[in-house]
Amino acid sequence: MNHNDETQIQDYAAGLLSGSQKAEFERRLHAEPDLKAELDLYVAMTALDQQRLKQSLFNSLEPHEMQPLKPGISGKWIWGAAGLLVLILIGVWYTQLPHPPAQPATAQEIAFALIKEAYPPPVAAMGGNDASKANQQQAYLAYRNKRYTEAASLLKTLADQPGASDELIFYTGESCLQTGEWNAAISYFDKVGPGYWNDIAQWRMALALIQTGQKDAAKFLLQELQTGNKKNEVEKLLKTLQ
Amino acid sequence: MQVHLMFFSYFSCKALLPLAKQTASNTLTASEFERFAAGDETELTAFFKQHFGYVTGWLIYREKCPPDQAREWYADAVLRVRLKAMQGEVSAGNLRAYLLKTAINFHKMEQRRESSLLKRHERFLEQLPPNAADEDFDQLIKEEETAGIDLKQQRNILVLQKALALLGDACRQLLTDTILHGIKVGQLVEKYGLKDARGVTAKKQDCKGQLQRLVHKVLQQLGWSADQISIPML
Numbered sequence: 001m002n003h004n005d006e007t008q009i010q011d012y013a014a015g016l017l018s019g020s021q022k023a024e025f026e027r028r029l030h031a032e033p034d035l036k037a038e039l040d041l042y043v044a045m046t047a048l049d050q051q052r053l054k055q056s057l058f059n060s061l062e063p064h065e066m067q068p069l070k071p072g073i074s075g076k077w078i079w080g081a082a083g084l085l086v087l088i089l090i091g092v093w094y095t096q097l098p099h100p101p102a103q104p105a106t107a108q109e110i111a112f113a114l115i116k117e118a119y120p121p122p123v124a125a126m127g128g129n130d131a132s133k134a135n136q137q138q139a140y141l142a143y144r145n146k147r148y149t150e151a152a153s154l155l156k157t158l159a160d161q162p163g164a165s166d167e168l169i170f171y172t173g174e175s176c177l178q179t180g181e182w183n184a185a186i187s188y189f190d191k192v193g194p195g196y197w198n199d200i201a202q203w204r205m206a207l208a209l210i211q212t213g214q215k216d217a218a219k220f221l222l223q224e225l226q227t228g229n230k231k232n233e234v235e236k237l238l239k240t241l242q
Numbered sequence: 243m244q245v246h247l248m249f250f251s252y253f254s255c256k257a258l259l260p261l262a263k264q265t266a267s268n269t270l271t272a273s274e275f276e277r278f279a280a281g282d283e284t285e286l287t288a289f290f291k292q293h294f295g296y297v298t299g300w301l302i303y304r305e306k307c308p309p310d311q312a313r314e315w316y317a318d319a320v321l322r323v324r325l326k327a328m329q330g331e332v333s334a335g336n337l338r339a340y341l342l343k344t345a346i347n348f349h350k351m352e353q354r355r356e357s358s359l360l361k362r363h364e365r366f367l368e369q370l371p372p373n374a375a376d377e378d379f380d381q382l383i384k385e386e387e388t389a390g391i392d393l394k395q396q397r398n399i400l401v402l403q404k405a406l407a408l409l410g411d412a413c414r415q416l417l418t419d420t421i422l423h424g425i426k427v428g429q430l431v432e433k434y435g436l437k438d439a440r441g442v443t444a445k446k447q448d449c450k451g452q453l454q455r456l457v458h459k460v461l462q463q464l465g466w467s468a469d470q471i472s473i474p475m476l
Contacts (some may be wrong), residue, residue, distance in 0.1 A: 006424045014322070015351065015358025034474070039359070041473040044398040046422055047363035048406060054317045056283070057290045065291050068299035068312065 005035065013043045107218075107240040111210040114233060118146070119174045119200065122167060133158070136168065143171060148178035159188060166197040174204060182208045203230050206237075215241055275334035279327040280433055281419055290320050293338055297345050307349050318355075319345035328423045362390035363399060379464050394472040401464070401471055405456035413449035420446055 011017050012025050029036045105113075121144040139154035152175035158164060159172040173188030189205035192198055202221050209218035219241050225234045270278060270289070277285040294316060301312035323341050326332045332340060348355060355361055366389050370382060379400050386392050406414055416434060419425045427442035436442050461468060 003424070010325070010424075013358065013360040015355040015361065018354065037472055037474040040395060040398050041402075042421065043359050043363050044395070044402045044473060045406075045418070046360060047367055047399060048403055049418055049422055050318075050321055050360075051364060051367050053283070053286070053321060057287060057317060057320070058313075060287045061291060061294065065294060067295055068302050068309070069295040070303050071296075071300050 005038070009035075009039050009042050013039065013046060105240070107210050107215070107237055110237055110240060111207040115177055115204075115207050115211070118148075118178050119171075119204065122171060139175075140171070143175060146178075148175050151175040152179050152181065152184075156184075159191075166192045166195060166201075170197045170201050170204075173201065177204055177208055182211045186212070199225065199228055203228075203234075210237070210241075269336060269338070270334055272334055275327070275337075278324065279330070280429075281324075281328055281415075281423065281425075286320070286324055289324075289337075290317070293320075293341055296338065297342050300342055301345060301349055305346060305349050311349070311352070315345045315348040318348055322348075325423060328419075328425055359391070363395065366391055366396060366399060367403075379466075394470065397466065397471045398473045401457055401460050401466070402473065404460045405453055408456050408459075409449070409453055413452055416442075416446055416449050417453060 008017070008021075008025055012022070017025055029039065122140050135154055136158055139151050139158065142148075142154065143151035152172065155168065155172035155175055159169045169188050169191050173185045173192070176182075176185035176188060185208045186205055189201040189208065192201035203225055206218045206221040206225070209215075209221065219238065222234050222238050222241075225231075226238070228234070274285060274288075278289055297316050297319070298309070298312040301307040301315060302309055307315065319341055322344050323332065323337060327337075369384075369389075379397075382400060383389075383393060383396050389396055409417075412434070416430070419430060419433075420427070427446065428439045430436075430442045431438055434442060434445065436445060457473075458468075461471070
């Protein structure tokens, strides 16, 4: 008897064969007395063995073990929920961790960040109505396009001429500030006369002074600007300079 | 906040741990499965007890199966899973899911299974008095319609039951493993403490011979002839 016959005998005895499989096996049982004999031996021995085992198994059950359980949440869901809970807890725990406080920025760092925000370019009427000189137009255009080295070079020539406007001198200083020429910037800002451009020139000069390490001079200028429109930044810098 | 969090974690774990333990215990360890698949009856009993509540509960509450039948389908399913494990057709893993599926299938095939040859044999056995061996066997044979199985099949059971009872435990187990469970002799070397596969084959032949002699003896005692039963003379 081969393995397939054994399997068929087991399945037939257990009532697991159906349709054409069952019909074919029953045809073989009629035609093959040996197969029928094997089936009868198998089924008699199995029935006896199953009865013995079932009696033993049911006798082994304690009264509290015989209680059918109401189906609840499956193991998969339990593990999924547990995993999610752990992730949430880790997230909450992480946010509660005492993160090391960030090192306070130095006055130089604060000033440098403020310098990097270049002063807005001058409003220039381009074309025939603009009476300004062509090289001044070119310089402002370079500044507008953030080509500060070119702007500084052009503006220096104009600012050094007698009668240069405060606006032009300021933008020369600002162009030098953007290219890191701190001393040149200080020099140009210092030349700006009283009036509209003076406050902003002093503010930018204070930033340049901090970059050159002239803290006392910077402090002096900043104290003058404490009531101006840069009040918050000024106070922050003064606090850092203390 | 940290303290609240610790309490929350503690109680969450407290609540989930028993469920997690329950889930983890649903699978057999490698060694437990090895013993289960080798036919160890202690392991079988542990497996039976472990899933009884879950599977019968599912059959009763989800499949609307009557409680008495749920118990029977469950026992049948456990023995079926064990047979498949012994034959190497299932591996260690989520046996509970396989067991549940088998039990549900048995429930759904109720009608077909109830009329199966094995069930009819089992029903015949259930009808026998507890001390059937002491009874007059001719009195125990019933009409085919009443018993559900033919006369020869009834005699097969009675003769084998008596002969197997006279056979030693080791031989009965070895023949059960080879004839019923289809386990190859090579796999039984360790279980029976024999030297090698040849030793198992020799022992199997010896046990068959013993059973054959006992069947003859029982037939003689009953005054029955060999053609009144339908099992091969082993």
